[in-house]
Amino acid sequence: MSEVLLEVRDLVVHFPTPDGVVKAVDGVSFTIERGRTLGVVGESGSGKSITFLTVMGLINRKSARVSGEVLFEGRNLLEATTEELRHIRGDRIGMIFQDPMTSMHPMYRVGDQISEAILAHRNVGKREAGARAVEALRQVGIPAPEQRARQYPHEYSGGMRQRAMIAMALVLDPDLLIADEPTTALDVTVQAQILEVIDELKQRLNIGVALISHSLATVADVSQDVMVMYAGRPVERGTRGEVFDAPLHPYTLGLLSSVPRVDVRVERLVPIEGSPPSLINVPPGCAFHPRCPYRFDPCDRDVPDLRDRGGGHDDACHLSAEAKAANRRERLDMQEPVT
Ligand SMILES: Nc1ncnc2c1ncn2[C@@H]1O[C@H](COP(=O)(O)OP(=O)(O)OP(=O)(O)O)[C@@H](O)[C@H]1O
Ligand SMILES: [Mg+2]
Incomplete structure (x- = not known):
């Protein structure tokens, strides 16, 4: 039986600034179950840290407009008092960050x-x-x-x-561990060891883990569930197998194509062209459309909803299932299995 530890529903975190409203988190929903790790992946500035800082009550609410629900052990943490949050942090939810020196x-x-x-x-x-x-x-x-x-x-x-x-x-002895880029500052061998420690403790203590990273490859081995974020929103969500072996969203395909994998010899690494948008002027329609090699008619006009494409594998993209399958084959053609 699965036990949901954390359920985030339609979380929005907007920062009004003199230049305009920064839509750092713009409608994020996910769950974390006991005994499972959710890998949260996206480029710099996609809203990963702000999402989890808000979950922990570490966002200055005076400088941000926050809405949605953060349900933890049956309570909405967005409505908890400072005192309650202090108790929950550390005691029920543990956190680690990129740079332990700070x-x-x-x-x-x-x-x-x-x-x-x-x-x-x-x-x-x-x-x-x-x-x-x-x-x-x-x-x-x-x-x-x-x-x-x-x-x-x-x-x-x-x-x-x-x-x-x-x-x-x-x-x-918390129920949930939030690890925000815990290995970025470390060299590759040590990175792998730290991820192993987290994975081993997750199993032994039967906790839930949120593992935040720039890189899909980093979370691959130790995440059971994956959420890919772009410009403050999830664009794909599913189990590790679904997201890795049958990616749907062009952004996920791009992330997978731009990192070397151990199990396939990559003929050609294809980085995603362009850079993430300003969160003050998010492109209309699909925020990824200016960088998407597969964009077509509705993409610069209609925001695609995050929808279940079968078995709880969600993505937010206007392309048809057939087009996505073809894109996937095209990507795999560029990679040659190791013989
Ligand atoms: N107090 C604030 N006022 C205005 N904008 C902010 C504030 N805090 C964060 N932001 C903006 O929110 C966006 C999301 O930031 P966040 O730190 O969540 O990104 P991230 O995905 O964790 O990136 P990285 O991978 O670099 O850690 C960024 O564009 C950031 O500049
Ligand atoms: Mg961050």
Whole structure:
């Protein structure tokens, strides 16, 4: 039985600025289930971080117009008080960000920072909190955690700092982990290790995970569900298999064609031409149409709805199913299986 942990319905986050309204998030809906990872993918500025910062109540509501629903454990977090949100963050929802150096205090020992989180949320003594912090560091694969707990963040390597952040995010046993570009600052081998740690903990603790990344390839191995975002909206949503093996939206095809894959030898990498639009002047119709090689008559006029194309695989595109299948074949023709 699947258990929905987080349900976001039609989330809108607009920032009024002197230059116009920035439509950072413009109608985003998705669910995250227990025991599953949702990979959230899109180019820079597509609204990934703002979506999840809003979920966590970390957006300054005075500077933003926010609407929609963020349902977590039966409550709409958009209506929660600051105090309630503070309790939910850390305790029920853990977070990790791209650069642990900015999320960790440079002047405090790593073990003490984790202990502080425990002491702030749990009725335990200092000794017990310290022991739990060491245990948390052990769980994320930090060797000699007793000694490491007494060190400062700068004494850790980048990969170890990110492991320590994961330890801190999970030490209170949350149901949901939000990981926003957790591996971008790391080299490729360490990236893979960190994703493995997250995946292993997800299974062991049976939590839900949101894994945010620029790259579809990064989330591929560890996500069960995928949402592709463009200009503040989801353009495709489905299981990993659906989105990878039978992509529907031209933008997803573009993302897949512009990254090398291990399982196919790519003859020709085809980057998506152009750049993402300004979120103040989003193109009319489909926001992707100026960059879309398959655009036709309605694309610069009508906004395509995100629609179920069968079995819960959704996309927002005017092309027919046949045209999408043909585009997919064309893309695959450019790639030669490794023999
Ligand atoms: N306070 C704000 N006022 C105005 N615009 C903002 C504000 N905060 C964010 N934005 C804009 O919202 C858009 C979405 O930002 P967001 O950080 O969610 O993108 P992202 O998909 O996470 O990108 P990246 O991959 O670079 O992290 C950006 O164009 C950003 O400039
Ligand atoms: Mg971001």
